[in-house]
Amino acid sequence: MFALIDGNNFYASCERVFQPELRGQPLVVLSNNDGCAIARSDEAKALGVRMAQPIHEVPPAIRGQLAIRSANFTLYGDMSARILAILREVVPRVESYSIDESFLDLTGIPERAAFCRKLRGRIYRWTGIPSCVGIGATKTLAKLGNLVAKTVTRKPGSYPAALGGVADLSALSPPALVEVLAATPVGELWGVGPRWAAKLRGMGIETALQLRDARHDLILETFGVVLARTQRELAGEPCLALEEVEPARQQIMVSRSFGERVEDHKAISEAFATFAVRACEKLRARGLVTSAVGIFANTDPFCPELCQHHPQCTTDLPRPTSDSRVVLETIRQMQRGFLKAGFAYKKAGVWLMDLSCPDLLQPDLFAPITIGDDGLMQTMDAINRRFGRGTVGVGATGWQARPQWGMRQANLSPNFTTSLRDLPRAIC
DNA sequence: TCTGGGGTCCTAGGACCC
């Protein structure tokens, strides 16, 4: 028996915890570079701001009513960790599924709905984040329950099984469950994206109920095993297990759109170095090493009248490493002839591939298993953890407070929970 | 003027092995 708990309008709710003046306001959190709406308060949704909508496409009359914040992933990540700590304290088996969602194993817990209502109350009291919970026999049904709970929370009283932000589909009679499935468009299901939804509709399958009851061999043949699993899960047959231990990463990517178009190759080179250093920090934080490095750059796809260039390049390393300097030297060599003069670039990125755990590597008879100096890197990481990111680093990143390629973040809130400088003040 | 940044899995096809 599964539950899915997620934070309502998560990023917007995080902003509101420490900025009470935002409560009740139509609030939108923008993506990096202040581009698209990636979280909306209920009030902003009511004004018609869509998920992932570019903010400049929102009519000025609406935009004028919005409170706007730039994405602050440091804050959201820390709030997420606090919620996860509460869940782990109370529930024996928890899967952290995304920054704002966790699956819980409720097997053996009596009074499931009451238990979850209490849990969500505690999360609200201890972190200030409102949440909703869906309960079901499978992960897919728990996800659907969560959708029901959220819909009902916005329209109180419309559905009795979803009292207090919790919807327990496992407590429904079969006819009542059929009613919920029949009312759910197939495209709203977890695992059914826009492409498959359109294809399913073309086959006459428009609701979750119709998908559940469709011919299984037809779904398997037309869409493959992924949707076939979703179909079985809808029928109450668990196909997806709780994954308590996060599987090891296969790749790590750091990429950014630039705040403006950049032609200066030196500036872009500093961006590559900055991204590479950040990627290696993430790599070491997970205790992994990388065996291959890639870089890419893109011109501005929204300006088709400008000449376009999308170079990319990957290199295998002689031996695995987690040393930023080895990766930096590798991408320095890759950059020869990589960018072309006269092109204005808008985005660049670095990715690390073929990641592995150093303990599991096949040793080389004639050489050390890895290259680089892990001790030095660990020391730098420890200093940066203690005194703030960027306290020590490498010169290739440029060390400018406002680099030419830097992001636009016009409305960034303070790091209330992770920086002493930004601690909220209580006025006596 | 302005348009995000990460990830995963599955499948098909080709190259290669004995």
Added chain:
DNA sequence: TCTGGGGTCCTAGGACCC
């Protein structure tokens, strides 16, 4: 005229997720 029967690995493309 007739041309085996297994495998693995890699890559690209296409879905999906938040």
